[in-house]
Amino acid sequence: MSERKTERMSARAAIATVTDSFTELPYPARDFTTDGPLAWEGYGVSRARATERTGEDESVVAGLAEVSGRPCVLISFEFGFLGGSLGLRTGDRLEAAYATARERRLPLVSLIATGGSRMQEGMLALTQLQRVARQSALLREAGLPQIAVLRDPTTGGGWATLGAGADVVLALPGVQIGFAGSRVRPADAEPAAYRAEGQLAAGQIDAIVRRQDLRNVLAGWLTLLGGTGPAEPAPAPAPFGDSGLPADGWEAVSRARAAGRPRAEAYLDAYFPHRQALVGDRCGGVDPGMLCGFGLHAGVSYAYAAQTGTATRPAGYRTAARLIRLADRLGIPVLTLVDTPGAANDAAAEREGQGAAIADAFAAVASARVPVTTLVIGEGGSGGALALTSPDRTWVTADSYFSVIAPESAAAILKRDASQVRRTASQLRLRPQDLVELGVARGVLGA
Structure with a gap:
C-alpha cells in the first residue's frame, strides 16, 4: 500500500x-x-x-x-x-x-x-x-x-x-x-x-x-x-566547565569564537529532557541557526529561542518572535540563548526584510508579559544579539562576550590598523565581568 x-x-x-x-x-x-x-x-x-x-x-x-x-x-x-x-x-x-x-x-x-x-x-x-x-x-x-x-x-x-x-x-x-x-x-x-x-x-x-x-x-x-502553574522565570542553564574569566577583551572574543566551545544544542539537551521544535517564520523562510520550541525543565514547561553561533537571518528573528508571542499568550516563560556574531548583512538578508525582522524580535521581547531569561553562551554581536536579550534578566558565561560592534569592525570604523584590534576589544569593555560591572548582565556563570 x-x-x-x-x-x-x-x-x-x-x-x-x-x-x-x-x-x-x-x-x-x-x-x-x-x-x-x-x-x-x-x-x-x-x-x-x-x-x-x-x-x-x-x-x-x-x-x-x-x-x-x-x-x-x-x-x-x-x-x-x-x-x-x-x-x-x-x-x-x-x-x-x-x-x-x-x-x-x-x-x-x-x-x-x-x-x-x-x-x-x-x-x-x-x-x-x-x-x-x-x-x-x-x-x-x-x-x-x-x-x-x-x-x-x-x-x-x-x-x-x-x-x-x-x-x-x-x-x-x-x-x-x-x-x-x-x-x-x-x-x-x-x-x-x-x-x-x-x-x-x-x-x-x-x-x-x-x-x-x-x-x-x-x-x-x-x-x-498546557503550562504548569505561575509563570516563574526560567532558571539560567548551568554552564559547561569552569574556565575562569578572560584577562582582556581579545581573550574574551577568542574564547567565544573557539570551535570547541559548547553550543546551543548542548545547552538545550542538558536543560530539557523533553523538547519539541517550532520551525519556520510562516513567511516562506527557515533559519537553521535559530532553534525554537518548548521543553520541560524540572517538570515545568518553558519556551526557548537559541542562536547557534551563525549570523542570524530574517527568518530566524521572525520565528523567534512567533515563539515568544505564543509563549506569552499561553503564559509560558521564555529562555533565550544568545550566540551570534551578528545579524546576517548580505543582500539577500536585506531583501528578506532584515531590519523589520530584528525590530519584530525586539518588540516581542519588550512586550512579553511572561518573564524572559537570557544566557549569553558565546558571541554577543551587536543588535543582532541584543534583539533576543532580556533587558533585566541576563546572565553570561565565562566564554562569552557582548559588544556594540565586533572589535575588527570598530577598529576599521575608527581607522585603526589591524594591530589595534586587541586594544580596541578591551576598550569596548565586552568581557563577561565588564558586562556585570556595567549592569548589562546579572552575573557570570562558569567563572
Whole structure:
C-alpha cells in the first residue's frame, strides 16, 4: 500500500489513531432543505450517498478526547463526505467545538483533511471561514493552544484557517498541503511545493510526523503547551566547565569564537529532557541557526529561542518572535540563548526584510508579559544579539562576550590598523565581568 493511501484515513480512523477516548459533542440543529440553501439540484442525493459511503452525516466530527491522558477538544474531518468540504452545518460543528474548548479551558486539536468550501452552498459556505477565523481568534484571546494535524489533502479555506492558523502545525508524510487544490493549480506548478516536505522547507509547518508516532507527539505538545502553574522565570542553564574569566577583551572574543566551545544544542539537551521544535517564520523562510520550541525543565514547561553561533537571518528573528508571542499568550516563560556574531548583512538578508525582522524580535521581547531569561553562551554581536536579550534578566558565561560592534569592525570604523584590534576589544569593555560591572548582565556563570 502506498504512503498516500495509508495516510488518507477516515475521520473515525484518525480519531482512533491518536486518542484513548472520544465522546462526540451534541451538534446544533439547523433546518436544512433537501438540496440546501441554494436549492442545488442533486445536492441532497450527493449528501445521502456520502452518508451511505462514510457513515457520517457531515464532513466534520467533533468531541471531547484524551490523548495519552491529556484532555482536549478534537475535530476530525471526513474527506469521504463531499471532499471534507465546509458548509453551513460544518461551520455549526466547528463553532460548537471552539466554544466547548473555551468553556472547558481545553486545547483544541484539529485533524484536517479537506478540499475547501462546499460549492453547492455557495457564498454561505465560503463565509464559514469567517466563523472559523473568529472562533480561532477567541480561543487565542482566551490563552488556549491550537494544534493542527494535516492529513491528505489539506487545501483551500480549511488550510488557510484551521491549518495555517494553528499555533503548532504537524503533517503526515507526503500529504498535499496548499491553498490551491490539485484541480485548480497552474499547469506548470511545482508539485513539491504542495507537499508536506515542501511546506516544511518553506517554514509553513513545524514537523512531519509518521502516523505511528502521532499520538506521542501530540501528547508531548499538549503537555508542553498546557503550562504548569505561575509563570516563574526560567532558571539560567548551568554552564559547561569552569574556565575562569578572560584577562582582556581579545581573550574574551577568542574564547567565544573557539570551535570547541559548547553550543546551543548542548545547552538545550542538558536543560530539557523533553523538547519539541517550532520551525519556520510562516513567511516562506527557515533559519537553521535559530532553534525554537518548548521543553520541560524540572517538570515545568518553558519556551526557548537559541542562536547557534551563525549570523542570524530574517527568518530566524521572525520565528523567534512567533515563539515568544505564543509563549506569552499561553503564559509560558521564555529562555533565550544568545550566540551570534551578528545579524546576517548580505543582500539577500536585506531583501528578506532584515531590519523589520530584528525590530519584530525586539518588540516581542519588550512586550512579553511572561518573564524572559537570557544566557549569553558565546558571541554577543551587536543588535543582532541584543534583539533576543532580556533587558533585566541576563546572565553570561565565562566564554562569552557582548559588544556594540565586533572589535575588527570598530577598529576599521575608527581607522585603526589591524594591530589595534586587541586594544580596541578591551576598550569596548565586552568581557563577561565588564558586562556585570556595567549592569548589562546579572552575573557570570562558569567563572
